Amino acid sequence: RLVQALNNPAAASGPDPVRLIFLDEWTQLHDAVRAAAQRGMLGARALEFMSFISAGDALFALDQAAPALGVRISAADLRRLAHIMAPTATADPLQFNYGEDRDMKKLFSVPEPPTSHHPIEEENIPPSTPALSPNPTNASAPTPSPSPGTSSGLFPFPRSTGLGIRLLSLLSPREADAAEDTGGSQISRLQDVADRLYRQVVTEENAEAYRRDMAMLLNLSAAYQLSQTTASPANALDTDNGRVYVTLVMSTAWQESCWRQFVMDGAHIRWLESATGDIGLMQVNKHVWRGFYDIDRLKWDVLYNAGAGCEILARMIQYASMSQAKFDPVLISSHLARSAYAGYNGGPGACNRWRRRREPPPLKQIDSSFLEKYRAVETGTQIDILSCARSWSH
Incomplete structure (x- = not known):
């Protein structure tokens, strides 16, 4: 949904899709992190995670409580929220990439699938000779x-x-x-x-x-x-x-x-x-x-x-x-x-x-x-x- 929202910006008069996605998903993320904390999975970073969740809860509550004041979640708010989890990071905390996040996998208990013997291929290699089921x-x-x-x-x-x-x-x-x-x-x-x-x-x-x-x-x-x-x-x-x-x-x-x-x-x-x-x-x-x-x-x-x-x-x-x-x-x-x-x-x-x-x-x-x-x-x-x-x- 986020990729679609970024690729298709809403009209100036329409609702901010990024804000709506945050409001839809925050409760689930909040519950997942708190459950991980209760299972003792956050280790030495428990305080950072709880600070992150508390800040997100405050942002969520402010958005819900003060619409008449024009207070709305923005990209800058999300960057400040991300900075809580990575205070020393100099790169954009909302940078999009496809890298594997082993900490997130651990948090959500996602195991590593089995892998084959072969290394990752290059895209420009022609097909190999079939070697299917010789017997x-x-x-x-x-x-x-x-x-x-x-x-x-x-x-x-x-x-x-x-x-x-x-x-x-x-x-x-x-x-x-x-x-x-x-x-x-x-x-x-x-x-x-x-x-x-x-x-x-x-x-x-x-x-x-x-x-x-x-x-x-x-x-x-x-x-x-x-x-x-x-x-x-x-x-x-x-x-x-x-x-x-x-x-x-x-x-x-x-x-x-x-x-x-x-x-x-x-x-x-x-x-x-x-x-x-x-x-x-x-x-x-x-x-x-x-x-x-x-x-x-x-x-x-x-x-x-x-x-x-x-x-x-x-x-x-x-x-x-x-x-x-x-x-x-x-x-x-x-x-x-x-x-x-x-x-x-x-x-x-x-x-x-x-x-x-x-x-x-x-x-x-x-x-x-x-x-x-x-x-x-x-x-x-x-x-x-x-x-x-x-x-x-x-």
Whole structure:
């Protein structure tokens, strides 16, 4: 919203969009910082954080209490507020950049996604020779169906209690064991699959092998995320919601990118990016998640991109589960998935937008399209990546 407001200044007679964004978001930031303080996460900087929050509260209260006096939040006010957190900084405290902010990640408990073996690429490197699944049996993929839209045998998942869903039908016993492991072998397995997808653009020639490897990457990334999030006794993924989560990951990647990380730009390879700054396989938005993730890795590292998307979806399914009982006393898995995806697409506040009778047509179309893909994945229908890519309109 801030980027849009800065790119499209309001008319002189209209409301200041920066002020409105501050008023909308301040309460949430205030609550997040105070919660972090209560958990003892602010360390030696606790006083600075509390001073920052107190000053912001005063600015917020002054804006609300004195409209008749013409007192309004300005850019200068925000710079003074930022100076509290960095009193010795000489640069513009409101400077915009895409750098990773490790302190912010710690504050919001955002872990580092797994990374591949490869360094970050340069944009002008031509595509490499395909190296997808030299031995198809190693990918443990079933025989592909003869035509798009038919069952591939990848789904449905076996029903189980707890996190038994990690024993996915896509995986061989050996690979399922790797998915069960929360240590190095699980990361190693992810990296092996990512190696096969390194700078790969899907084509008619490699489509089947590409689909198998991408299905493997998404399955293992979801399984890894489940293994990382089950420690909390209050975690929504501790139950059969794990089955919903894995299907959600697969269908979200279908909806967002047609299972693609890279595309051709003339004679060179480039990461997939939408007009609104959504990047790669999981279309992680570089504006919304600025500071939380390494933008260059989101672009060039398919494993990192998959991991970031899985982390965000895990948070969204948690948000969705909090409101589920209000609407569905008995759990309806597709409803939970629809709410989680709506949150992924539009932010946590959008989780239940699809339930509205008068949902705006563009959003209704997005949510309905996702539901079609979710049900397709749930019933074992495989994605036709090339057909999907031809109709991709992000």
